[in-house]
Amino acid sequence: MRAFEYTTAASAAEAVLAVTPGTRFLAGGTNLYDLMKLGVEAPEAVVDVTRVPELARTDTSGPDELVFGSGARMADVAEDPVLLRDYPALAQSLALAASQQLRTMATVGGNLLQRTRCAYFRSTAHPCDKREPGTGCPVRGGLDRGFAVLGLGETCVAVYPGDWAVALLAFDAVIDVLGPSGTRTVPLGDLHRLPGSTPHLEHTLAQDELITAIRVPTTRAGRASTYLKIRDRESYAFALTSAAAALAFDGDAVTEARIAVGGVATKPWRSREAEALLVGGPLTQETARAAGEAIFAEAVPGRHNGFKIELGVRTVADALFHAARTGESR
Ligand SMILES: Cc1cc2nc3c(=O)[nH]c(=O)nc-3n(C[C@H](O)[C@H](O)[C@H](O)COP(=O)(O)OP(=O)(O)OC[C@H]3O[C@@H](n4cnc5c(N)ncnc54)[C@H](O)[C@@H]3O)c2cc1C
Structure with missing residues (x-):
């Protein structure tokens, strides 16, 4: 080093x-x-920044928003009683990430800016356009099983690996950022960039901008929510596919639907079109699958990762039913 x-x-x-x-x-x-x-x-x-008290403050008691200091530890936020009761998708997205030891060290702010797990990116023995622009990418046409099918760049197909950002995206979270000229608020959906022709630029923050807090507007859809994560082994693994789903109902009819997916795209991915398909009618096998298909309608398979499209559709459909059942039990 x-x-x-x-x-x-x-x-x-x-x-x-x-x-x-x-x-x-x-x-x-x-x-x-x-x-x-x-x-x-x-x-x-x-x-x-781990000794900055103001970054560790978390407040989930307010009527309008949940506030997580960027320095709050993943393990602590995952066990927050309000989150477990009212926003299970947020708690699960943290609890299903990494390992207990890592979650005890890692912060909810650092989690958002974690970098891809692409093996070529992480190995200086290989070329990588994300690590060193212009050197190329061995993945396309090669061993691409774990790679993205949505949001592909001209040279980079590396997956955004995090879980928490996917769940936050479904809940319209925003982040507060402090820079030399003051504070600004960035919608979570604007934090991560598509790779395009500049895959080395992964987010929209300047080098001297510090995430101070993550804020989530309260919604009654939180209670009927879930984060479903599909992976090669049941613990200590990144998502092959994942879905954060949240629903609100009036009787049998869906009045609000929120869906974001992970493990399949170069950034956390939300589909308003898929959500709109669900609103106004009951949740059925057909509508749940249609929502999943809408999310993956533009997916582009590589050589070995095409299975992620059908797996992703099913993950979304299953997550919707998990979310609905979670809501019924509360
Ligand atoms: C073996 C392993 C398995 C894992 N599995 C998963 C998984 O399944 N799901 C998942 O989501 N994650 C997983 N992770 C990733 C892990 O969750 C992240 O490493 C962790 O969340 C990063 O948080 P940190 O506080 O340690 O960040 P750091 O490592 O300290 O920082 C990460 C990046 O964020 C920047 N940064 C940190 N804080 C701020 C801030 N406040 N403002 C601006 N920039 C900041 C840093 O400069 C750095 O670039 C895994 C990690 C490992 C090692």
């Missing part, structure tokens, strides 16, 4: 002011240090 300067910040403002070119914020370090040890990231300096 290359030598780097390490500083700690006592406040969010101090953290932002400490940024010089080549600096990264350090939260739990479970992704950043990992990539530094692999030689994929080589920051000149890191600013440790």
Whole structure:
């Protein structure tokens, strides 16, 4: 690992002011240090934000929104009683990620900006347009089983690996960001970029912008929600496909539907078209499947990942029924 300067910040403002070119914020370090040890990231300096009390504050008691400080630990948020009761999809998206040890270290802010798990990106022995623009990509036409079928870039098909951002997207979350010129609010849906011809640019934050909080507007659809994650083994694995689904009903009729999918796209993926198909009628096998098919209508299979399309459709359909059943039991 290359030598780097390490500083700690006592406040969010101090953290932002400490940024010089080549600096990264350090939260739990479970992704950043990992990539530094692999030689994929080589920051000149890191600013440790884990001792900033204001970033750890979480408040799920308000009537209008849930607030998660970016420095809150994944394990703690996953066990928040309000989330478990009223927003099971949010709690599950954290509880089903990584391992208990990692969740105890990792923060909900760092989780959003974790980088792809593409093996070529993580190996400096291989070319990678995301790691080093212009060097090429060995995945296309090659071993692409775990790769994206939605939101493909001109050169990059690496999947966005996180679970929490997928669930947050379904709930219209926003993030508060502090930079040298003040605070701004970014809808979660605008945080991650499509790879296009610049796959090395993964998000829309400047280097000196610190995520301070994640805010989720309250909705009664939270109670009938689920995060369904399909993977090669039942724990400690990233999603092959996943779906966050939330529903509200008036009698049998769906009045509100929220669906986002993970494991299949280059960024967290939401489909308003699919949601609209469900509203106004009862949830049936046919409408649930139609919603899944709508999400994957534009999917482009590679050589080995075509199975993700049918698996993704079924994941969405199953998640909708899980969500509906969860709502009935409350
Ligand atoms: C073996 C393994 C399995 C995993 N499985 C899963 C999984 O199934 N699902 C899943 O979702 N995740 C999974 N993860 C990823 C894990 O959840 C992330 O590594 C973790 O959430 C990152 O959080 P952190 O606090 O450690 O971030 P860090 O590693 O400290 O930071 C990550 C990135 O975010 C930036 N950053 C951190 N905080 C801020 C902030 N407040 N503002 C701006 N930038 C910031 C850092 O500069 C860095 O670029 C896995 C990780 C490992 C190692």
